[in-house]
Amino acid sequence: MARKPFIAGNWKMYKTTNEAVELAGSLVKEIGKFVHADIALCPTYTVLNDVYKTIENSVITLGAQNVYWESEGAYTGEISPIMVKDTGAEYVIIGHSERRKYFSETDSTVNKKVKAVLAIGLTPIICIGETLEEREQNKTMDVIKTQLEGGLEGFAALDVLNSVIAYEPIWAIGTGKTATPEQAEEVHAFIRTWLEEKYTSSTSDQIRILYGGSVKPENIRELMQKENIDGALVGGASLKKDSFVSIVKNAVSDTIKT
Numbered sequence: 166m167a168r169k170p171f172i173a174g175n176w177k178m179y180k181t182t183n184e185a186v187e188l189a190g191s192l193v194k195e196i197g198k199f200v201h202a203d204i205a206l207c208p209t210y211t212v213l214n215d216v217y218k219t220i221e222n223s224v225i226t227l228g229a230q231n232v233y234w235e236s237e238g239a240y241t242g243e244i245s246p247i248m249v250k251d252t253g254a255e256y257v258i259i260g261h262s263e264r265r266k267y268f269s270e271t272d273s274t275v276n277k278k279v280k281a282v283l284a285i286g287l288t289p290i291i292c293i294g295e296t297l298e299e300r301e302q303n304k305t306m307d308v309i310k311t312q313l314e315g316g317l318e319g320f321a322a323l324d325v326l327n328s329v330i331a332y333e334p335i336w337a338i339g340t341g342k343t344a345t346p347e348q349a350e351e352v353h354a355f356i357r358t359w360l361e362e363k364y365t366s367s368t369s370d371q372i373r374i375l376y377g378g379s380v381k382p383e384n385i386r387e388l389m390q391k392e393n394i395d396g397a398l399v400g401g402a403s404l405k406k407d408s409f410v411s412i413v414k415n416a417v418s419d420t421i422k423t
């Protein structure tokens with residue numbers, strides 16, 4: 166089945182308000198009417214609403230990079246799903262490997278966050294992926310299976326349908342080292358088969374599985390040629406207008422004339 170390509174930019178902890186608004190504004194000029202792929206920008210919390218105001222009359226959508234699972238309360242420093250939604254965001258990245266590594270997130274906290282986000286009508290972008298050591302020990306599929314089982318525990322097919330999965334091999338994030346299209350496709354196909362076995366084939370057919378890890382204008386086209394790769398979660402290359410615009414356009418260059 167044809168799944169609409171989806172390119173999301175993870176701006177990580179970069180860009181002050183002026184810088185974020187400037188980048189978002191320049192993206193609106195270049196790809197604000199680009200309908201061949203879904204596009205989301207995921208800036209840091211403090212600029213979410215400023216970026217939203219910049220992109221709201223374009224096709225570009227907004228996502229946050231994290232969320233807490235409670236809806237309100239005495240949780241100093243945390244941001245709830247309703248607060249994220251209030252900024253204009255539609256997506257939330259959950260369980261990024263940097264959150265797992267530096268902020269002790271686990272499959273169990275990912276599960277709580279996904280549940281809270283779905284309950285409020287936001288779309289989680291659930292990140293999973295193996296370390297280099299795990300890959301070298303041929304444990305990739307076991308790690309992916311454990312992360313899927315833990316992260317999606319207790320969810321019905323409809324919940325999963327309202328989610329996006331991002332396969333991000335940790336050894337490829339911010340390293341300049343991309344998984345080959347074949348390496349990525351092998352894991353994407355594994356994820357889709359797991360979803361089919363656990364839920365239904367219509368669920369696994371419709372859900373979008375993004376690849377993330379040193380995606381650049383030069384490698385996105387080849388990745389997108391693979392049957393089970395539906396888009397990308399882009400870190401470093403989403404911080405510059407030209408590279409992000411090229412990634413969005415190159416992602417669909419085999420299927421449309423831009």
Ligand code: PEP
Binds near residue numbers: 379399
């Ligand atoms: C990411 O932050 O999700 C990511 C994939 O980063 P990069 O593209 O820089 O590897």
